[in-house]
Amino acid sequence: MSLQLLSDFSLLAHNTFGFDARARYAMHIDSVDAAVATATDARIANMPQLVLGGGSNIVLTRDFDGVALIVGIRGKRVIGEDGDAWLVEAGAGENWHDFVAWTLAQGMPGLENLALIPGTVGAAPIQNIGAYALEMGERFERLNAVELTTGAQVAFDRAACAFGYRDSFFKRAGRGRFMITSVVFRLPKAWTPRADYADVARALDGAAKPDAQAIFDAVVAVRRAKLPDWKVLGNAGSFFKNPVVSAQAFEALKAREPGVVSYPQADGQVKLAAGWLIDQCGWKGRGIGGAAVHDRQALVLVNHGGATGAQVLELAEAIRRDVLARFDVELEMEPVTL
Known part of the structure; x- marks a missing residue:
């Protein structure tokens, strides 16, 4: 070829x-x-x-x-099912949001909380994308990839992908080694809604038993209200991970900053809201050159026009220094850099 x-x-x-x-x-x-x-x-x-x-x-x-x-590998299809779930495969070049909408149109819920996340299906496992109480890894079955140096076709199950919080094998040891060609998802037949996230619950306006489409619509509405459209204002979505600290470190921080926004984790650690930390340091709406912190969501860095990647990284480093100095918390970037 x-x-x-x-x-x-x-x-x-x-x-x-x-x-x-x-x-x-x-x-x-x-x-x-x-x-x-x-x-x-x-x-x-x-x-x-x-x-x-x-x-x-x-x-x-x-x-x-x-x-x-x-x-740009395309294609969406149902490849099987068992008593518990449907198996759905999508080409790596499929638009992620369109794929989520397609699964709902097929009557197969499970990905609705991840609506409107920019990017392609192939990128989703690399980042282990997540939003509103759901991570992609929870619905993941396997992926197919090609090793770039040999052309060998390789399948990765969930364990091999080593998913973490906005992390995977493909962001670390596997970076630059493989091209993901398709991803298979396991969508549960015994579906239960995840609609407790405060912003989503408000958008649902008290609906007692929302269906998957209602949650999809609510997530889309929330994201459009809070986050800039990258087609209008360049950005990469959430720029920093929400840092996770020990319970002891959290109690010390809370004693100094009683208003700190936090989310207890199952393992006893505490996740902090990076956007809140950045906002408290006075960065919302400020920038360097054409690169700036979004004026409605401090977790998002934007290109107002003419910004360079170097300016975005300079801005990110200034934010990291200020957050560390005030809160003794390290922020970690979500995007990779070239």
């Missing part, structure tokens, strides 16, 4: 921050066969490779002197 090799390729349409970085070369990958073929393509042998889907979790700080592999 011979793939078209594009030169001096703009990545503007392939990152949600809207940075006009360029790749020396690019290839569009629209099938598993195409993904496999990259491993034996002499034109890109020994060349650095960057796998990109929607680019919703990356900060591009420079041009890329290699080949960008733009994943």
Whole structure:
């Protein structure tokens, strides 16, 4: 299989921050066969490779002197079921939000809390995306990937993916080694709503037994009210993870900051609201150059136009320093950087 090799390729349409970085070369990958073929393509042998889907979790700080592999593998289908769940597979290039809507249209709930998260299906396991009391890993069955150096097709189950909080094997040891081609989800037949998150509950306006579509609609409404549309104002969604601290550290912090927003965890630790910490340091609405903290949601950094990836990272570092100095809490970025 011979793939078209594009030169001096703009990545503007392939990152949600809207940075006009360029790749020396690019290839569009629209099938598993195409993904496999990259491993034996002499034109890109020994060349650095960057796998990109929607680019919703990356900060591009420079041009890329290699080949960008733009994943566009499509397709959605039900591949099986058992007494407990349906198994649904989607190509890595499918739009995540559209896929969630499609599962509901098939009468298969379970992903509705993750509506309107930007990006592609293939990116979802890398980040182990989550929102409103649900993480993708809870609905995950397996994924299929191609090893970039050998072209070998490899299947990863949940254990192999090593999911953590906004984390996975693919963000750490597996970074740059594999291209995800499809993901299989296990959607429960005995579905129960997760609608206790305060903002979602308010959007549901007291509905006693909301169905999955009502939760989907409520999540969409909440996200549109709180978060900027990356197509209008460049951003990568939540920029920092909510830090998790020990119970002892939390009690010491609460003694100094009685209003601290927190969420007890099952293991006894406490998750802190990173947005609250940033807001208390006075960063909401402030920025550096064209990079700024969103004026309605301090957890989101935005590109007001003309910002560079370096300015976003400079802003992020200034925020991290201030939060550490005031609260003795380390913030960790969610996006990866290039």
